[in-house]
Amino acid sequence: MVTTRDPETRDPDLPLAGMCILVADDEVVIALNLEETFRDAGADIVSAATVPQGIIAARTPNLTAAILDVSLGRETSEAVADVLVERGIPFCFYSGQMLSPRMQAKYPGVPVLTKPVRQEAFLTTLLSLVRPRKALA
């Protein structure tokens, strides 16, 4: 699901202006909060609560970055992450627990945010993910 801000409310000075962020979390409350946060920072949001939704969302054409809950329903978000890796889209994990050793090995260098996190940390992390890209742009 893509929610876009109204063009009049769009402020190009916002930190995430012009970006499209995928939020994948099966906890609706958390997802809503994240969406609100990123939206407030100027980003368009693509959200997913299940793995199939996540995979479709990950293929969104202008996707800039993603934040993935490790567990989506009873599955992990690994399949979604794989699509992202394949597409070269930066992402971070947001998890209630540590990443399993296998996944740590599989995704080196991917930041992991352990729940709960202060609101600013989301933005900081996400910005660190997209900054190199932004600088290039």
Added chain:
Amino acid sequence: MELVTDPPIVGIGASAGGVKALQAFFEALPDEPNAAFVVVIHLNPEKRSELAAILSTRTRMPVSQVADKVHLRNNHVYVIAPDSALNIADHMISALPFDEPRAKRAPIDLFFRSLAAQHSDGFAIILTGAGADGALGVRAIKEVGGIVLVQDPDEAEFASMPRNAIATDAADFVLPVRDLARQLAELLKHKGQDADPLIPDSEDEMVRRILSHVRVRVGHDFSQYKRATITRRIARRMQVSQQDTLPAYHVYLREHANEAQALFADFLISVTTFFRDKWAFEQLATLVIPQLFEGKEAASSIRIWVPACATGEEAYTIGILLLEEAARRDVRPEIQVFGSDLDTDALAVAREGCYAADIDSDISAERLARFFQREGDNYRVRRELRDVVMFASHSILRDPPFARVDMVSCRNLLIYLDRDLQHQVCTTFHYALNPGGFLFLGASESADNPPGLFRAVDRESRIYRMVPNTGERRTALPILPGTHHSATARAAAPHRLSGPSSDVALHRQMLERVAPPSMLVDETHRAIHLSETAGRFLQPSGGPVTTVATDMVRPELRFDLEAALHRAFDRGETTLSRPLVVRFDGAPQRIYLQVKPVLEEGDPGRYALVLFIEGEAVRADGDDAEAADNREPANETIRHLQEELQLAQSRLRATREESEAANEELRAANEELQSINEEYRSTSEELETSKEELQSTNEELQTVNNELKQKLTSVSRAHSDLQNLVAAADFGTLFLDSTLRIKRFTPRVTELFNITATDAGRPITDFTHQLDYDQLADHAHAVLRELTLLEHEVQSRDGGWYLVRIRPYRTVDDRIDGVVVTFVDITERRRVEEALRDSEARLKQEMRLVEFSRAPIFVWEYDDGAVQWNRGSEELYGYSRAEVLGRDVAALLRSTPPGGTFDAVRQALADQGVWSGELQHTTKDGRVLTVESQIEMISVAGRRLVLESTRDITDQKKWEQRRQLLLGELRHRVGNTLAVVQSLARQTLRTSGSNDRFVDLFEGRLTAMARAHTLLVDGHWEGAELTALARVQLAAYMGADPQRLRLEGEAVLLPPHLATPFGLVLHELATNAAKYGAFSTAGGRVLLSWTRGERDGRPILAVSWREFGGPVVVVPERQGFGGVLIERGLPGAVVARRFDPAGLVCTIEIGLEEEEHDGDDT
């Protein structure tokens, strides 16, 4: 005499080892050897003999056992039956019972002797055997002209019988048994070709040539031996040398130097045995021997001559009889028995005085014991007998005889001699004997030729007594024919007979009629022959009748005859006497004596012919008177002189005769001295031999002495060893004799028995002892009886224990001489044994504990399989004890330590001996267990035993994992929940507007979450029952009226990930209803219903929230956070809100995936 058609008979004697030899013998024989074979073998009288059956497999000839009486047939084999002897007569062979006791039986001798008695052409074969049976038999066979074959003793399994047979000198062939058979076949073939071995008379000349060859070679003349004997011996030698004709044999004889000696030996064969013809010797002992002792003083001597004594048996026999007689009398004159023979080999045997053992069949046991001593298989003549018999080489025909003997025993010699030699020998005997001496001859001999010399004492046993000559003086020794004389004389004799006898007789008759009366006189002046007309001139004088010529003629002629004879013999002159006046019936007549020596073959003086030539009658008147007148005084003187002369001459003659007799005696004495000398020489040789023997005995003794010395040294060393052993032995040893008297004891015995060294010899039962052991004596007796070892453990009075061992005392020569009792202190051993028993019991107990322990414990050998497997192991792993024992436990259980192999564990065990840690074990039914294992390796008697004890920690591990999982989950959930709470707070704050409202909203939402959580926790986080969830969330809004909320639907368990959001959704719906909807009015009601369904093949839960009786519903212009929660709060759910004016309708469709277990992913 045998019939020509009868086969030759071959007697075969064998004993020990004989069956094998016989088999080989018959195998080597041709199928038809042309003879009848009689096998005599020593058999066990009690057993059946299979010999016939055994031999019949080796020959084509029929073989039968002689049971009764059988006629011998050609090419048959006859075998002796057990317990019988064989006898042969007229080609009938018969089995006879034995007369002798078993030990003395000599069946081979018996048969051979009977064969010899019947057949002169038998064959005797001696094969292997122990003893001397057959030795006498072969001599008998050989004597009658048979042939003797003997198995080579080197080949024979038992050499004794062949050796004894060979020792008799009778063996013609000594060969290995197969060659023996071939030789026999050859001999039999020759015999077959020349059916009559006897030499025809026409071969006389050839026989003579053979004899003269023997004489030249050997120096003995046999021409006057009986022709039959001579030809038989020659025929035998021909057979042996396989010469078919006499000339051929003669050539053979000349070409083979040894043959003459062999033939000579054959000529001399004679069988002598001890007491040959027993009855004759019995007669001798009763009739003659006592008389010999009559009138003899101790200083005088009895002299016996045994000519032709051969191997001396006869001489010794007589010696025995004399010694026996002497023993019966007080006086014992010196006894001298002279044995003489031509055959020096035989004499050597005689001097040795050593005879085969089978002489015991001829000599009584008593005599054997007295006069012989046993030497192995032989009997040797004892000194006493040997000393009275002397042997000398002597020819009775050629050498001067022994003189002044009391008896001559000459048995079985005369039968071999022709009549002339018999005559001569008898005369010799007569000369040799003292007046009244005895002559003892063989069974078929007599001393009647010449007559008058001997008178029979017992004709049956051929005992004669010498008749002394009528004259006082001894008879002169008869002329001993020199061998040359006799040969030439004999050679000439047949010549004389070969003329036309009628002419010779006529001529002789005429000559006799015409010739003057004559008389032939020999050298001794005896008248040998008178012509028919010579009687007129004889006028024997009174007194004993004599044939001396000068005593026989008329007295008138005697003087001149005497002188003429002397001239004739001494000078060989022919003389013619002066005319002698002889008055025939008163008419005087002149007689001339012509004495002419008969010249024969240039040997003058042996005979003289006396011719009585009658002259003219003396006229009675003129001449006679004239002569008488004229010559009266002269005649008187002459007669006187003549008488004197005659007297002197007769004196001279007597003196000469005496001198001759004395001379002869001297010759005889000389002969005797020579024989004594020879005897001395042989004695000297014997002494020399004895000396050598003594020397060698001495050396032997020295050796023995040295050996004894060494033995003594070793014995004393052994003794000191024994002493030290006794001193060192830490146990008591007691030696008792068979009556339980103390022989010897070691010091430790004194601790138990109150004995001291001086008590040796006293019965052990006399002593008190410290042992609780009263049966010592009984047990010792039992050991002596049973000769077995007895052992007892006995307690001593001071509480110690002793092992008492009684064994028989065996001397080195394995004789039982008492018992040996040993007391070994085993107190310590008993204690150790008891401790061992205790520990064994304890061990057993512990083993059972292990065995029945539920904890798995097992033991395996480091280098081998399992040795123990307890019940705990059986229960844990499912393998029974039997399945595991002997197998490699690690392989069976697939023991692996985590992340490694079991080899590492083994290495650790080898290095450190212990290992403990986790292992994976696989049970029989394939379950993989995780166990905690304690392993320890110990070495027991070279085996490395590994003790392993395990504890199953599979469940523990599982719980551990589960705990880890739960912790993770908890952390996840708490984090998640806190994040949710954080988001809730932020979102609530974002929409609330005032602090009070935020608190109110946030608390309500937090409470809803908490209630859902409470339900989940109560349901073990497995899910929340929908009804219960609805009730806890909506209870606050229902107030007192239960009708405000209706719940319709089957029981549905919401999974945990849906339960919390669902609770929040219900809370928001209820909050909205309380603000704007059904719960805001008193009559408002809510129906919450749900059904299970299906969409696209997946299970779904369709939930419906329907409000009734509330205020009229208006669609809100702005959607708040609550609305967002309702519409998006359930992940994957389809939510629809319809703002029906009658009341809000909210439908929610949730996918109900099949719930899976927790923990299947991390």
